[in-house]
Amino acid sequence: VGSTTARLRADRRTAICDAVFELLGEVGYDRMTMDAVAARARASKATIYRSWPTKPELVAEAIVHHFGDSPASPDTGSLRGDLLETVGNACQVAGSSDGDVISGLMTAAGRNPDLAQTMQRCMYDAKHAMFQQIVDRACRRGEVCSGADAGVLHEVLHALILARRMWDSGDLDDGYAEHVVDQVLIPVLEHPRRAAEVESARQ
Amino acid sequence: VGSTTARLRADRRTAICDAVFELLGEVGYDRMTMDAVAARARASKATIYRSWPTKPELVAEAIVHHFGDSPASPDTGSLRGDLLETVGNACQVAGSSDGDVISGLMTAAGRNPDLAQTMQRCMYDAKHAMFQQIVDRACRRGEVCSGADAGVLHEVLHALILARRMWDSGDLDDGYAEHVVDQVLIPVLEHPRRAAEVESARQ
Numbered sequence: 371v372g373s374t375t376a377r378l379r380a381d382r383r384t385a386i387c388d389a390v391f392e393l394l395g396e397v398g399y400d401r402m403t404m405d406a407v408a409a410r411a412r413a414s415k416a417t418i419y420r421s422w423p424t425k426p427e428l429v430a431e432a433i434v435h436h437f438g439d440s441p442a443s444p445d446t447g448s449l450r451g452d453l454l455e456t457v458g459n460a461c462q463v464a465g466s467s468d469g470d471v472i473s474g475l476m477t478a479a480g481r482n483p484d485l486a487q488t489m490q491r492c493m494y495d496a497k498h499a500m501f502q503q504i505v506d507r508a509c510r511r512g513e514v515c516s517g518a519d520a521g522v523l524h525e526v527l528h529a530l531i532l533a534r535r536m537w538d539s540g541d542l543d544d545g546y547a548e549h550v551v552d553q554v555l556i557p558v559l560e561h562p563r564r565a566a567e568v569e570s571a572r573q
Numbered sequence: 574v575g576s577t578t579a580r581l582r583a584d585r586r587t588a589i590c591d592a593v594f595e596l597l598g599e600v601g602y603d604r605m606t607m608d609a610v611a612a613r614a615r616a617s618k619a620t621i622y623r624s625w626p627t628k629p630e631l632v633a634e635a636i637v638h639h640f641g642d643s644p645a646s647p648d649t650g651s652l653r654g655d656l657l658e659t660v661g662n663a664c665q666v667a668g669s670s671d672g673d674v675i676s677g678l679m680t681a682a683g684r685n686p687d688l689a690q691t692m693q694r695c696m697y698d699a700k701h702a703m704f705q706q707i708v709d710r711a712c713r714r715g716e717v718c719s720g721a722d723a724g725v726l727h728e729v730l731h732a733l734i735l736a737r738r739m740w741d742s743g744d745l746d747d748g749y750a751e752h753v754v755d756q757v758l759i760p761v762l763e764h765p766r767r768a769a770e771v772e773s774a775r776q
Contacts, residue, residue, distance in 0.1 A: 473683065479740055480680040486740045494742075522756050526729065529736035537682055537689045539697075553725050557764035558757055564767065 383435070385411040386418060390432035394471045399429070399478035399485065426488035429475065433492050436468070443500040449508035449559070453551045456504065457527060461542035464535040473536055498524060505559065517562030523555055530554070588614040589621060590638035593631055597674045602632070602681035602688065629691035632678065636695050639671070646703040652711035652762070656754045659707065660730060664745035667738040676739055701727060708762065720765030726758055733757065 389410035393402045407428070408415045422428040444455035463469055472493070479486040498520070505520040530550055534540055592613035596605045610631070611618045625631040647658035666672055675696070682689040701723070708723040733753055737743055 476740070477680055477683040480676065483741060486742075490740065490742060519756070526733065526757055529732040530729065533732035533735055537679070537693065538686060539689075539693060553722070553764070554729055554757075554761055557760045557767075560764075560767075561756070561760035564760075564763075 382411070382413055382417070383421075383431075386413055386428075387432040387435035390428055391436050391471065394429070394432070394474060395467060398474045399425075399482075404428075424484070426482075426485045429485065430488045430492045434496075440496045441500050443503040445507070449504070449511070449513045450551060450556065452504045452507070453555050454547055456500070457531070457547040457550050457555070458544065460527065460531045461547055464531055465542045469535060476532065476536060494524075494528060501527075508559070514559050515563035515566060517566065518559045519562070522558055526554060526558060585614070585616060585620070586624075586634075587638065589616055589631075590635040593635035594639050594674065597632070597635070597677060598670060601677045602628075602685075607631075627687070629685075629688045632688065633691045633695045637699075643699045644703050646706040648710070652707070652714070652716045653754060653759065655707045655710070656758050657750055659703070660734075660750040660753050660758070661747065663730065663734045664750055667734055668745045672738060679735065679739060697727070697731060704730075711762070717762050718766035718769060720769065721762045722765070725761055729757060729761060 386407065389407050390402070393406055393410065397406075402425070404415055404418060404425070407413075408418055411418075418428065422431055441459075444452045444459075446452050446455060464472070475485065475489060479489050501520040501524040505514065505518050505523065508514045509516055509518060527550065531542070534542060534546070540546065589610065592610050593605070596609055596613065600609075605628070607618050607621060607628070610616075611621055614621075621631065625634055644662075647655045647662075649655050649658060667675070678688065678692060682692050704723040704727040708717065708721050708726065711717045712719055712721060730753065734745070737745060737749070743749065
């Protein structure tokens, strides 16, 4: 009986998360109502409010359900390979219908600090471990020094893809991924070693 | 008589541009109507439509009138000084009430391709000459090589400030400006020289 209950609960969660994600794509965050979510998922509003008292929390749940907890980091054997795969994946998502949902949420988040915080947590913070792993492996291979900062890597990549997607300022293709990796991300990651070399040459 | 007409025309342009800028701050782009602009500026709608047939064109005119045609580039005598002043200025504008208007326009632009193009032209393209001057002077001083790319500098700076402002992900203070300049922009601009050095060491 316990496992049946657990399965029913999981099925209901899936139905609610799918309903949220569909409605975000169809009507957007601002016009998505709890009534519409409940109707689409065939769930009671009380059930939804009990687990997810606010709209941002419901969105966070739907995002985690749709994209998974935190992405696995690519492991191609080189820093450049790992970065090209990471940026390529980000470009692919940004250019898909999932990207439309994310872009709509980010637009709504510009006017809604609670939603902005939620998006920060489940779309940004959740990916940090992946960037750290890429940098740690590059450091062990000797491609960057221990001063290389996964936080800056993440910050810059996130801002570039988001700006390009939100305001449609250019293609999100392989050429763009190479541009970002070779002209921005690798220079940023290699810089601490170079700064240390310049410093030690001075002494 | 000719100069009186020209002055009246300039006064009317100022009244219309001020009305647009105020209304953008008060009600935002989507709810700003031509009727409201005409009433606030004490101008006829026909007059407005004759010079600026579309809402994005009217916004472009108001932005150019408010911020000036294209900003003068700082000339502090060093690349780092010029970049710190440029990023500091951008942070200051982003954190002011002008930044609220820009941020509101960028939010609206996410759903309006015509407005996105207009913003690209009068808020992005118009600044390119300033970045080119900074890089050209740094190149003449020998701080960067001729491969240093003002376009990448502009792209990265724009995306970082905008993302931080739109989703309020942190302070836009002097510490942030230093972080952007020292950890991102200078590494990006210095990279082409280093790549050329590595290439020539190989040969």
